[in-house]
Amino acid sequence: MNQAEPDTKTRLLDAAETLFAERGFAATSLRAITAAAQVNLAAVNYHFRSKQALLEAVFARRLGPINRRRLELLASAQARAGRRAPPLEEILEAFIGPAFRLRAELAGSGTSFQRLMGRLFSEPGEHVQAILKPQFAEVAAGFLPALERALPRLPGAELAARIHFMVGAMAHTLAGTHVMQLFVGDRCDPSDAEGTIRRLVSFLAAGLRAPLPSRRRPRSTRS
Amino acid sequence: MNQAEPDTKTRLLDAAETLFAERGFAATSLRAITAAAQVNLAAVNYHFRSKQALLEAVFARRLGPINRRRLELLASAQARAGRRAPPLEEILEAFIGPAFRLRAELAGSGTSFQRLMGRLFSEPGEHVQAILKPQFAEVAAGFLPALERALPRLPGAELAARIHFMVGAMAHTLAGTHVMQLFVGDRCDPSDAEGTIRRLVSFLAAGLRAPLPSRRRPRSTRS
DNA sequence: GTCTATATGGGGATAGAC
DNA sequence: GTCTATCCCCATATAGAC
DSSP, X not given: OOTTSOOHHHHHHHHHHHHHHXXXXXXXXXXXXXXXXXXXXXXXXXXXXXXXXXXXXXXXXXXXXXXXXXXXXXXXXXXXXXXXXXXXXXXXXXXXXXXXXXXXXXXXXXXXXXXXXXXXXXXXXXXXXXXXXXXXXXXXXHHHHHHHHHSTTSOHHHHHHHHHHHHHHHHHHHHTOSTTHHHHTTOOOTTOHHXXXXXXXXXXXXXXXXXXXXXSOSSOOOO | OOTTSOOHHHHHHXXXXXXXXXXXXTTOOHHHHHHHHTOOTTHXXXXXXXXXXXXXXXXXXXXXXXXXHHHHHHHHHHHHHTTSOOOHHHHHHHHHHHHXXXXXXHTHHHHHHHHHHHHHTXXXXXXXHHHHHHHHHHHHHHHHXXXXXXXXXXXXXXXXXXXXXXXXXXXXXXXTOSTTHHHHTTOOOTTOHHHHHHHHXXXXXXXXXXXXXXXXXXXXXXX
16 A cells, blocks of 8 residues: 555556557557566466456556546536536536546546547457446446437437547547647647646537538538 | 459558558558458568558558648638638538548448548557658648638637547547447448538537636536 | 568467475 | 466568579
């Protein structure tokens, strides 16, 4: 429990989290992880069964608390709203906030897990998907009805597409993009979690409330 | 030039495009690629120099035309608008459309490249970033001023953040997410490119025009 | 241009001493 | 729980015959 010298298992989790986030799962060798953790190579297969199981453990450690916090915040927003639907902004804040506040709460390693989580959404591979499915099924069951109530006039297919966009914006921001430095320069401060959350909530709320797209664009812009 | 039997180089590009999109770069072996292309293993190092160079060739083949089309569409929108700024929706359509119309234009392999491009935005690794930088610098130079003119009252830092969100939504949609099937079921038809473009433009235009987030939320939602 | 064969290194996983 | 040593497979890349 001494923070100066965590035990082997924790050191492995920390190192794996960082390296998986930086290089991706397939490109990270167990040798690199054990070297970074200053642990023997065989320790991975003793404490975890395999590289795959190590990845699962990395996620299990963080994702549970995040999703619990999400549902807590949603529940308290619903309690405040009484019988009516909570405001869209509060629903979004409940979903987004816990993920982005990791960095502040965990100091060093919060950043890595944010990046890892962001990347994972667009990562292929069935093992990865298998990790996330049960975790997200629970939050989906809570947030989907809330969003439907907050946006009662939005058709289901449209809501589905917009949730898709929303997750994309969030995941990309969590991943801490690289390419976009070209567009935006360094005017974004990624360590300003509260500012990022406010901006994201404002952007997404407006997008989710957007008027339905017309079936044909008003002015002909044929490609 | 016979489409029934493309030459070895093209077969390799096609197979690499598909497999990189499905499994990621590091997780795809040259053996898998040559097997899928029904080509000898050594052909990769004859036609391209290395695995890395093969990836670059896969991108060079598609990204150039897409970005050229983007700038053409932007230019024609600007021509229609005369001295005024083109409508935001037309700018977005010019940026988004060409990427999503790949699928229709290329039949089979368009889908793979869309997925690959979407994933690449959040992928780490300097080689990958090095591929995209020069390509995107050009489109950024065209679109950034156009967006600034279309959103004259938006502060620069805010615009930067929102472009970030925009790219995330687009990349995630291109990647053809997996996890989100839980949220949305199968109510999204990914083959409906025009529908997706319309929805994305509508969502993003509203998000980009969103009111500035207040520095403190009106109602206290402390975490 | 295309093949076989191989060089060379790194990967995950494990056995068994301590 | 931790270490050394090693098994065994697969990776990229190349050499050289055809």
